[in-house]
Amino acid sequence: MFLLLFFRRNAFCMNITSADFFISASSLSGLPEESFPEIVFSGRSNVGKSSLLNSLTAKKGLAKTSSTPGKTKLVNYFLINRELYFVDLPGYGYASVSHEEKAHWGKLLSAYIEHRRSISLVILLIDSRHPGMASDRAMIDFLMHYERPFGIVLTKYDKLGQKERSALRRAMESFSSKAKFIVNYSSFSGMGRVQLLSHIEQFIR
Numbered sequence: 001m002f003l004l005l006f007f008r009r010n011a012f013c014m015n016i017t018s019a020d021f022f023i024s025a026s027s028l029s030g031l032p033e034e035s036f037p038e039i040v041f042s043g044r045s046n047v048g049k050s051s052l053l054n055s056l057t058a059k060k061g062l063a064k065t066s067s068t069p070g071k072t073k074l075v076n077y078f079l080i081n082r083e084l085y086f087v088d089l090p091g092y093g094y095a096s097v098s099h100e101e102k103a104h105w106g107k108l109l110s111a112y113i114e115h116r117r118s119i120s121l122v123i124l125l126i127d128s129r130h131p132g133m134a135s136d137r138a139m140i141d142f143l144m145h146y147e148r149p150f151g152i153v154l155t156k157y158d159k160l161g162q163k164e165r166s167a168l169r170r171a172m173e174s175f176s177s178k179a180k181f182i183v184n185y186s187s188f189s190g191m192g193r194v195q196l197l198s199h200i201e202q203f204i205r
């Protein structure tokens, strides 16, 4: 019985057999041709996007991580199983970035989300310790406005105690009708990985 349940849970979990850095772009004109479906990872600076990519692909150094916010400054493409892209976007909401730089990334981010036809799914990462921040809410409104399907990943879940986990569940109730899914995730322990890969699988077939 247990084995049956195990196989059922993993039946639709995509198997990542190859994950390779493909290209970095600093403007829309530098993006690759729209040959493959794109799974986009977006969220505030330092929320754990690059760590999540490494954990999902089980390749430690694939995306560069840092404890200093603002590490990822380019749109980074990773080719997965030679049939889809994972796209690591620069984080938003980083206070120490210059006004000009913020405006540049804001424009690039919105133009990319609005016009890129090959986006299959946006995965919005939210720090599980700070749900409901204004910039994340604005991003959700933006994605809904352009009718982009999106799921939410609550990062750094390992940092929460029992009480905080209950409070988080309540705080996320208002998002559950908007997002395609909500996954609690820890890149350190791998918690949520199988679940997230199963969700991604649904959007690339």
Ligand SMILES: Nc1nc2c(ncn2[C@@H]2O[C@H](COP(=O)(O)OP(=O)(O)OP(=O)(O)O)[C@@H](O)[C@H]2O)c(=O)[nH]1
Residues within 6 Å of the ligand: 044, 045, 046, 047, 048, 049, 050, 051, 052, 064, 065, 066, 067, 068, 069, 070, 071, 072, 073, 090, 091, 092, 155, 156, 157, 158, 159, 185, 186, 187, 188, 189
């Ligand atoms: N405890 C814990 N820390 C994490 C987790 N994921 C990421 N971190 C830490 O959070 C910091 C930021 O991680 P990154 O993956 O570089 O975050 P990012 O969103 O790519 O950051 P930028 O590229 O700067 O926007 C690093 O110090 C990571 O070690 C997690 O699941 N648990």
Ligand SMILES: [Mg+2]
Residues within 6 Å of the ligand: 049, 050, 051, 064, 065, 071, 072
């Ligand atoms: Mg990063």
